[in-house]
Amino acid sequence: MxxxxxxxxxxxxxxxxxxxxxxxxxxxxxxxxxxxxxxxxxxxxxxxxxxxxxxxxxxxxxxxxxxxxxxxxxxxxxxxxxxxxxxxxxxxxxxxxxxxxxxxxxxxxxxxxxxxxxxxxxxxxxxxxxxxxxxxxxxxxxxxxxxxxxxxxxxxxxxxxxxxxxxxxxDRFINNRLGNYYLGLSSEKLLYANGKVLGISDYTTVENFTFESKLYSEIDNDIRQGFKGSYQGSIQIENQRKSIEALIHQYPFTLYPLTDSLSVIFVQDKAVITSGVFENYIYLLGILVVLLLIVILTLFRFIKNAQIANQTLTRNTEKISELFRQQNLLLQESRGFIYFQDGQRVMTEVSSEVQDVLGYDQHDFLQNYRNYFSQEDFESLDALIKSAIAAKKESISFEFNFQKSSGEWIRARVFERLVYDKAMNFAGIVGICTDIQDKYLAEQEQIKSNQRLTSIMQGLPDNILICDYAGEILDYYVQDQVLFTVPMSTIVGRKMAEVLPESVENLLHKGFETVISTGKLVTLEFETLMQSGKKIFEMRLFKLDDERLISLARNITGQKLWEKGLQEAMEAAEQANKAKTEFLANMSHEIRTPMNGLLGIISLMESTSLDEQQVKYLRVIKDSGNALTSIINDILDYSKIEAGMMSLDISKFDLKEEVLKIVDIFNGLVKEKDIHLRYSFEEFIPNYVQMDKLKLGQILFNLIGNAIKFTPNGGEIEISVTGEVFLERNVMLNFSIRDSGIGISDDKIEALKMPFVQADNSNTREYKGTGLGLAISEKLIMLMGGELEIESELGVGSTFSFNVFGTIWHDQFQLHADEVKLDYQEGELESFDWVNMANEHPMSILLVEDNETNLKFMRMLMNELGYDIEIAKNGLEGVLAVQDRDFDLIFMDIQMPKMNGLEATEQIRNMKGKSTIPIIGLSANAFHEDINNAISIGMNGYLTKPVQVMEIALTIKKHYELKTKSDIN
Incomplete structure (x- = not known):
């Protein structure tokens, strides 16, 4: 055996x-x-x-x-x-x-x-x-x-x-750009140019590549049509005397405005790609064969153990499959725990997650779970399960409130799978309980939000209609039924055009089309006639979602009436402002015109023989006239700023030189009061800047003048200029003027910035003035992007600080050889002797002036200068005089009867042979736009009345020099 x-x-x-x-x-x-x-x-x-x-x-x-x-x-x-x-x-x-x-x-x-x-x-x-x-x-x-x-x-x-x-x-450009791309070994970068394929090497292109004819024809055809392409074929490399099978890719491009047909071509030898793979793969294959032999020997040894394992696995497969099937059903939910009940609905098992969800351990929950939800919910759940078993349902789902171990109640959702045996007898329950408290609260909040929205919509004064894209009304919230032509109880299901006045139909149709096509809000405005009269409504249409629109209609009749009244008030205000501006211009002209004659005669009288008492009286009259002129200037400037008509005139200038010019103006007064005046510039302050030079000078003139006025004899004034550079060429300049004057009390500092206000407003005050200088300065500072600050202490002194924005100008200004500088320095004014200047500066002069006082003054002035001038009393006479005679210079008044000075200037500029005669404007209008307008029309200069004798004399001298220079050239 x-x-x-x-x-x-x-x-x-x-x-x-x-x-x-x-x-x-x-x-x-x-x-x-x-x-x-x-x-x-x-x-x-x-x-x-x-x-x-x-x-x-x-x-x-x-x-x-x-x-x-x-x-x-x-x-x-x-x-x-x-x-x-x-x-x-x-x-x-x-x-x-x-x-x-x-x-x-x-x-x-x-x-x-x-x-x-x-x-x-x-x-x-x-x-x-x-x-x-x-x-x-x-x-x-x-x-x-x-x-x-x-x-x-x-x-x-x-x-x-x-x-x-x-x-x-x-060639150099394309070679340089393509040199940045590495393609690997045995690759070439080629350039297709106007039907030729060129190789690229060391910034040169050579024709040493030959494509097989069919391949080249395909590439050439794609490039000419502007298509990129990939190809595979044979290429002959002439300098290497070999042919290779290659991968070829080309991408055409254009270099506007060049018309060349161009494309980049990259070539890769295919043999190089696969050779590396073959060598590595041989070694890998040998290793795999050795591993295979080892695996075969190992499998032979464990074959019997595998047979035994297969038998055990077969016995357990059915149970495991059923378990996985049940678990897959239950794991569809999250944030929950799984439990099992037998055929008598006794809880037999619960997963460990029950402690994370509810806070109970598994044993406690199995024994006492019925105590953790209300009796009402338990009875409802019991009835539901019994009904499902009777109907042989496979699953049920329900929600109820569950009490956690902490005493807190949460909302839970249960999904139960009912299990039956082969005879369809109830065998048990597999369930999953999930915490849905956050979702439940969110749903409740959504319900409350909808309720609040409904309350808001019902409380809005608008008539709200919700409709679909076809215009059919789905819902409504209406406060005022006067707009609708049918009872409100019947509008749901109707088209909007049916429930609104007939006159709105076309407008409503266009509005619907615009909203649906663009998705943007559309506002419609329409009128309708009702029993109470004409009413105006505004309707806004916009998308509510992809299927619905919403309209909000409101009665705006009262609003339109208010807007109309407001518009009429604005127009009235504009008319008043215009009238104010015209009044100021006329006032300027009417005051300056006699002031011109007054101050002019005074200047002439100063050159005559006078005794000491007469000189004293004459100086009082002149100072009073100058003071009145200054007051007029202040009032006009402030009115201009207040009307918002002041603008910046940007120019390039030497900052330090401009500041020192302003300081030099007060040199005589500083010496008279024995004031110690110091000034300093921070080291990196730029020499040249771009900003409004005239307005900066006006600000400094007012502030420095105030400091000198209110500083007692023997006092001190310090002027400092600092700055901060940002964004390379921009600079914020900071100016500080500190004095040791009388000071200002804290409660009056802000009031000083108001127009016509001074620290001492009494009739007996020591320091006179309009009270406009500081107000004008603050407005100009704000216009230039800065801010004025005042620090002061009574009896100690004051510091006025402000900053303005400017741009650094690095290039210095130069005058070309053919330019003549038209402004004079102060020393030149003092040294110039204008009496009988006609002997050295002969000129034929025409004066166009209608005011008798000014005519008398100009006659006397010209007589002192030595000139026999011709006079025209309006612009028309001036034009006729120019037609009959040649003049070297014309002084032209602006406001005159029959034809004003601007119209006369335009006609003279259009005369043949007379268009280059220098014309100097004379006017009492001191607004900058008046001056700019005169220059733009063709005047060569502009003198504002009252005109100083020296201004007239220097003007004649300058134009004589220009005429002489022109004759020489």
């Missing part, structure tokens, strides 16, 4: 061995077969990956070339548009700046631009870098287009008649 058993065992073993060996050979064959196919798939994958890489790289390269060329084109276009025709004048600082800009163009676009040529009206200038990297400028007197045989782009500027020509080195 032992031998038979042994023989049987040996036989079984031999059979198993033969089966195992046979299976081994089959597995080895399959491994080799799969290895081959895997290698083939891996090779294809590598080739596809390389295709994707080349496609992306060639696209990036083409777009990079095109983008960089576009940037160069834009920079050159900006360069030519900002050129000044005059900057080519030798020695001009602008020429240095131009050459600097030209060098920056080369620095930014050296790889593209070989030579830059600027064509002016009278010459041609070219710039380039030579072989030693020297920046070379060449002036070409010959205007022949020497650049025509090279690739170039012409940029023109129709405004300034300048053009530039950029000679383009396309």
């Amino acid at each position: 032992k031998k038979e058993a042994q023989a049987s065992h040996t036989k079984n073993y031999s059979e198993a061995y033969r089966w195992f060996v046979g299976a081994g050979f089959i597995i080895v064959f399959l491994i080799i077969f799969l290895a081959y196919n895997f290698f083939d798939a891996l090779s294809d994958s590598q080739v596809k990956a390389k295709h994707q890489f080349l496609s992306k790289q060639v696209e990036l390269a083409a777009k990079d070339v095109q983008s960089q060329f576009s940037i160069t084109f834009d920079d050159l276009m900006f360069f030519v548009n900002t050129l000044d025709p005059a900057v080519h004048v030798e020695g001009a600082k602008e020429l240095v700046a131009l050459e600097g800009r030209t060098r920056r163009v080369f620095n930014n676009h050296r790889n593209i631009v070989d030579t830059l040529i600027i064509n002016y009206a009278d010459r041609t200038v070219s710039y380039h870098f030579d072989a030693k990297n020297n920046f070379i400028k060449t002036v070409h007197d010959d205007d022949s287009p020497f650049w025509e045989n090279s690739r170039h782009i012409v940029f023109g500027n129709s405004v300034n008649s300048i053009s530039i020509v950029a000679i383009i080195d396309l």
